[in-house]
Amino acid sequence: MNTHYSILFLIILIPAVSFSCADSLSSSIVCNGAAFVSSSLIGQGQTYAAEFFASDLAFLIRNLNLDAEPKTQTIINATGPLGIDEYSSLSREYEKDSPLCIFDDTPNRTDSESSARILGLLDQGEYSSSRSITKDFTAFTAVNGSGIIQIRAGTEDENRTTSMKADILGDMNMTEHLTLGGS
Numbered sequence: 001m002n003t004h005y006s007i008l009f010l011i012i013l014i015p016a017v018s019f020s021c022a023d024s025l026s027s028s029i030v031c032n033g034a035a036f037v038s039s040s041l042i043g044q045g046q047t048y049a050a051e052f053f054a055s056d057l058a059f060l061i062r063n064l065n066l067d068a069e070p071k072t073q074t075i076i077n078a079t080g081p082l083g084i085d086e087y088s089s090l091s092r093e094y095e096k097d098s099p100l101c102i103f104d105d106t107p108n109r110t111d112s113e114s115s116a117r118i119l120g121l122l123d124q125g126e127y128s129s130s131r132s133i134t135k136d137f138t139a140f141t142a143v144n145g146s147g148i149i150q151i152r153a154g155t156e157d158e159n160r161t162t163s164m165k166a167d168i169l170g171d172m173n174m175t176e177h178l179t180l181g182g183s
Helices: 002-020
Strands: 024-042 046-065 071-078 082-095 109-133 137-157 161-180
Touching (some): 071 082, 082 137, 109 161
Antiparallel strands (some): 046 071
16 A cells, blocks of 8 residues: 555656756766766856766766756765766856947957866776856866876966966875856
C-alpha cells in the first residue's frame, strides 16, 4: 500500500520539480571507474564551458544555475587522475557620455570582455570552483593535489588590458579569487 503512495507521489513530484527548476542542473556522481562530464552555456555575451574527467574512486558535485545571471559550482575529489578544462567569459557594453562635437562619429558605447580559463591534469586531488557570470565577472578556484594547473585570466576594454597567467606543477594547495570587469 505504501509503495503505491510512493509511486504516485513520485509521478506527481517529478514533473512539478522539472518545470520549476527548468533553468538549473545539479548532478552528483560517485564512481570507481571512470567519469566524464561536460556542460556549456552560450548566451547574450555570456559563455561557460567545462569538461572534467576522473578515474579510479571519484566524487563529483556540479551545480549550474542557468538563468539571466549564470552561476556555477563544481567540487571534485579523485584518488586517481583528474582532468580539468573550464572556461568562462563575459562581454559587456557600457554607454558613455555623448561627444561634445556633433561631427564626432565615434560610437556612444564602450565594449569590455573578461575571461578565465583553468586547464589541468592532477595525479590525484581535489578541485573546487565557482563562477558568477553577471555584471561583475567573479571566479573562485581551489586546488589541493599533485599535477599541473594552468590559469589564464584577463579583461580588456577601450582603455586598458589586464592579464594574469599562472602555471603550477607538482604538489600544490592553491586558491584564487578573481573579480574582473567591475564598472
